[in-house]
Amino acid sequence: MSQSVGRALAILPMLAEGPAGLEQVATRLGVHKTTAMRLLRTLHEHGLVYRQDDQRYRLGARLFALAQAAAESLDVREIAHPHLVKLGEVTGHTVHLAVYEDREVMYIDKVDSRYPVRMYSRIGRPVAITVAAVAKLLLADLPEPERRAVAERLEYPMYTPRSTPDAPALLAELAAVREQGWATDFGGHEESINCIGAPIRGADGRTAAACSLSAPNVVVTADELMTLLPQLRRTAAAISDDYSGRVPA
Amino acid sequence: MSQSVGRALAILPMLAEGPAGLEQVATRLGVHKTTAMRLLRTLHEHGLVYRQDDQRYRLGARLFALAQAAAESLDVREIAHPHLVKLGEVTGHTVHLAVYEDREVMYIDKVDSRYPVRMYSRIGRPVAITVAAVAKLLLADLPEPERRAVAERLEYPMYTPRSTPDAPALLAELAAVREQGWATDFGGHEESINCIGAPIRGADGRTAAACSLSAPNVVVTADELMTLLPQLRRTAAAISDDYSGRVPA
DNA sequence: CAGGTTGGTTGCGCAACACGCAACGTGCGT
DNA sequence: ACGCACGTTGCGTGTTGCGCAACCAACCTG
Numbered sequence: 001m002s003q004s005v006g007r008a009l010a011i012l013p014m015l016a017e018g019p020a021g022l023e024q025v026a027t028r029l030g031v032h033k034t035t036a037m038r039l040l041r042t043l044h045e046h047g048l049v050y051r052q053d054d055q056r057y058r059l060g061a062r063l064f065a066l067a068q069a070a071a072e073s074l075d076v077r078e079i080a081h082p083h084l085v086k087l088g089e090v091t092g093h094t095v096h097l098a099v100y101e102d103r104e105v106m107y108i109d110k111v112d113s114r115y116p117v118r119m120y121s122r123i124g125r126p127v128a129i130t131v132a133a134v135a136k137l138l139l140a141d142l143p144e145p146e147r148r149a150v151a152e153r154l155e156y157p158m159y160t161p162r163s164t165p166d167a168p169a170l171l172a173e174l175a176a177v178r179e180q181g182w183a184t185d186f187g188g189h190e191e192s193i194n195c196i197g198a199p200i201r202g203a204d205g206r207t208a209a210a211c212s213l214s215a216p217n218v219v220v221t222a223d224e225l226m227t228l229l230p231q232l233r234r235t236a237a238a239i240s241d242d243y244s245g246r247v248p249a
Numbered sequence: 250m251s252q253s254v255g256r257a258l259a260i261l262p263m264l265a266e267g268p269a270g271l272e273q274v275a276t277r278l279g280v281h282k283t284t285a286m287r288l289l290r291t292l293h294e295h296g297l298v299y300r301q302d303d304q305r306y307r308l309g310a311r312l313f314a315l316a317q318a319a320a321e322s323l324d325v326r327e328i329a330h331p332h333l334v335k336l337g338e339v340t341g342h343t344v345h346l347a348v349y350e351d352r353e354v355m356y357i358d359k360v361d362s363r364y365p366v367r368m369y370s371r372i373g374r375p376v377a378i379t380v381a382a383v384a385k386l387l388l389a390d391l392p393e394p395e396r397r398a399v400a401e402r403l404e405y406p407m408y409t410p411r412s413t414p415d416a417p418a419l420l421a422e423l424a425a426v427r428e429q430g431w432a433t434d435f436g437g438h439e440e441s442i443n444c445i446g447a448p449i450r451g452a453d454g455r456t457a458a459a460c461s462l463s464a465p466n467v468v469v470t471a472d473e474l475m476t477l478l479p480q481l482r483r484t485a486a487a488i489s490d491d492y493s494g495r496v497p498a
Numbered sequence: 499c500a501g502g503t504t505g506g507t508t509g510c511g512c513a514a515c516a517c518g519c520a521a522c523g524t525g526c527g528t
Numbered sequence: 529a530c531g532c533a534c535g536t537t538g539c540g541t542g543t544t545g546c547g548c549a550a551c552c553a554a555c556c557t558g
Contacts (some may be wrong), residue, residue, distance in 0.1 A: 001287050001290045001291045001516085002253055002257070002287045002288060002296070002516070002517080003289040003514085003515065003545085003546095004251055004253050004254050004515085004516085004544090004545065004546090005253050005254050005257040005288060005291040005292070005516095006291050006294070006295070008251070008254040008257070009257075009291065009295040009297065010295070011293070012295075012315055013315070014315070015318075015322075016318035016319070016322075017318075018322060019322065019451045020368070021505070021506085022506060022507095023504080023505055023506080031546085031547085032547045032548080033506075033507090033547090034506095034507080034508085034546080034547065035503085035545075035546060035547070036250050037506080037507075038545075038546090039250050039251060039254060040256065041250045041251075042250045042254040042255050043254070043258070044252040044351075045250070046255070046258040046259070046261075046282055047351060047353075048258065050350055050351065053446070055505085057507075058319070058322050059315060059316075059318060059319035059322060060319070060350065061319070061348070061350045061351075061353065061355040063315050063316045063355070064311065064316050064319065064320070064354075064355060065265070065374065065375070066261055066262070066307075066308060066312050066316070067312045067313050067315070067316030067317075067373065068316075069264075069265035069266070069308060070265070070307070070309070070310070070312045070313065073264075073267060073268065073307050073308060074266075080284055094434065099310070100311045101299055101309065101534070102293075102296060102309070102310075104296075104310065106310040106313060106314070108310070123516070125314065125317065126314070128327075137318070144536085178263035212446070244315075250544080250545095251544085251545065252516085252517095252543085252544065253515090253516060253517090253544085253545085255547095270534075271534070271535060271536095272533080272534060274537080280517080280518085281517070282518090282534085282535075282536090283517080283518065283519085283535095283536080283537085284516075284517060284518070286535075287517090287538075304534085306534075419529085430518075445520080496520045499532105499552085499558105500557105500558095501553085501556105501557090501558090502555105502556085502557080502558095503554100503555085503556075504553105504554085504555080505552105505553090505554085505555100506551105506552080506553080506554100507544100507548095507550105507551080507553100508541105508550090508551075508552095509548105509550090510548090510549095511547105511548095512546085512548105513542105513544100513545100513546085513549095514540075514543105514544090514545080514546075515542105515543090515544080515545075515556105516542100516543080516544075516545090516547095517540105517541085517543075517544095517548100518540100518541095519537105519538105519539090519540095519541105520537105520538095520539095521536105521538090522535105522538100523535080523536070523537095523538080523539075524533100524534085524535080524536095524542095525532105525533090525534090525535100525536100526531100526533085526534100527530105527531090527532085527533100528529100528530085528531085528533100528534085
């Protein structure tokens, strides 16, 4: 919409791949050096990019502060966190929390059996949206047109033979997930990792977030993991209660 | 430099304080609604802001991804992390890692005795630059003109009676720190918290980062904490070796 | 050491683009 | 049902961001 702003923002993901010099940025943006410079300067003034000693630019530390603030404004996370920690302690497995936002699914919290961690590991990385249990839960609850639109626009990488192959398969699975109120990913992303997920619902009944329990095959079989499903669902329900209570919207 | 980009970027810290509606953003920016809208749209297209159900805007999840990438491009952190973890395990105290960037000091990693955590707690929050041990170390090694300029522009909040009161006091302490090669903060930020820090130097000998060890009074006295100084300095030296070896620049 | 190359910086004229106005929708509260 | 507050759209104007060209500085290379 706004040309210069758009160009400036396009620089950020570029720099996310690694530091780059002025010329490099200019050519990749398809603009004149001088234009790129003005944009970079403005970004620099606002702390979003930093100029390192060799005059190349990289992402700036201000992003930490913004991401931190963004995390704090996601109140689902605040509310869910203690529940997730407890679930992690009890089961000893990895717990994830994810939300859907603008055709993307993002992990926003993670609890390992021993490490309560934010912004770590997969948090901030793109979720395998076609196979992850949390993704299925979040997509399953989208309004029909958007769900279809998203499903059809996705790519379907075959991480493993059990990965969801295409849009029809995904939509079918989403229907099932919607029906049963929970989701699984048995080796669909990594051969040896199984995963079960449950939805967190807001006061309006819509799925506001999803949490999941993951464990490698070598620790527990898929069947054994499934025995934890009731516990996971109880946790999700507890979070839903807290969440819908506190955010009546 | 670039008006529209500057305005757009100014929106981000605004939203960091909490979600805001279009009108709110417009008035705080001092621009017409329609202008604010165009900027917000562009930010939205790039995932930096998200429009929640009530049509208000908040920071978007894409920021997580960018912050993550920013963190990964800070190779000091990568290199230092294992050392910090070890130090945390051995001493049982909290370890911080910080860098200086554009007149600000940022925590970029933290290790608690039990929790290795990134982007958590104070990471991303402004460092108490006038009192923190790591801040003193980083400021102490700035070139004279910049150091003076920074010191004089700072505010000197008296968190406690032991906080650094003004620029001359800070500059005096920086000189001492520079001399001795380590820094302390005994109750200067929070009455009951003591802290010691040591510099991490790059191949050129400049201080590239600083790490610190913090503990509350009730656990160890300042004197006891000081007995860990040699260990802290060894860790910092080890990181420096790794770092200067790997980044000959 | 001269000459070429690469990458960054500055000044300036032109027109594209971003700005704000005004008018239109829309949902909510009274 | 009405009015108000807030978000949205179309459009003319001139500010502002654009690219050109020329200028530096550093680094190779012969």
